[in-house]
Amino acid sequence: MFDFTEEQIQRYSRHILLQDVGVEGQEKIQNAKVLVVGAGGLGAPVSLYLAAAGIGRIGIVDADVVDLSNLQRQVIHFTKDVGVPKVESAKEKILAINPDVKVDTYREFLYSANALDIIKEYDFVVDGTDNFPVKFLINDACVMAGKPFSHGGILRFNGQTFTHLPGTACYRCFFKEPPPAGAVPTCSQAGVLGAIAGMLGTIQAAEVLKYFTGVGQLLTNRLLIFDAKTMQFRTIPVKHRPTCEICGEHPTIDHLIDYEQPTCELKKHKKS
């Protein structure tokens, strides 16, 4: 049943005009429930575009408050929001863009004890986190729960993303396990060009909209990588690995794992 108001038809007219989307596609978008983990560099553009697109329900998980150093790329947060919980700041902007959206906020870290409970409420999960323990947790929880998700990672001038649907390659199929914590440069240690977050986050948002409308080919069994220095984009074929520890024929992981978090060294760079 298409029960859009005149105002909604006007708001979503550029979607409805698309032959591949139409009123039917827009209704699917409106019925969709998406969980965005991390209201940061990736979560910001993802949430803004999903809200603008009319996704019916958006859940946001983030335990942090807005820091001045976030504003260079986390475009959902404004200068006035410094010190405000990120989930509250994000919710305010989402509702300002589109009051049709229902927003759930989770001001907490995603970890083994709450991941499955939170994820089960949603149809699709977007990884906008900044560390490997949570990226692997999202992967494992989504595989266990049979939920599709979009993986996203950025570093310096580079980005990578792929989409997982049940049965297609998961993060562990081609990355197996987190790198040793001491070896890992995070954004706070290595830096990131702010616009990279927008480039990758909007790709993730497009994947979400493609998933719900059934348009085109998702980034399944393909890892998209780009280097903004050369503006070269590449998709590398990746495969479901039968020996995968979580989605293979004989999975060896039967519970969610909280890997050791690399310590944030941001404070060392601050002027004393």
Place this chain on the structure above:
Amino acid sequence: MAKIIVNGEAKEVQLPLTLSELIKQNNVSQPEMVSVQVNEDFVDRTEWPDIQIKEGDAVDFLYFMGGGM
């Protein structure tokens, strides 16, 4: 010399050559921060020293990218 493809680009290498040696030649500064595929198959890092590169192999280094916030 053997023709292989590394990260989508054609290269010529001297055989014999193990995957570990190829990783070194490609200046992967932090091998613990890459995952490697040969001919689109994941290769566990414990096997890198034993894998012999062959003519026509396509090798991809997938870099761990943990940022997002």
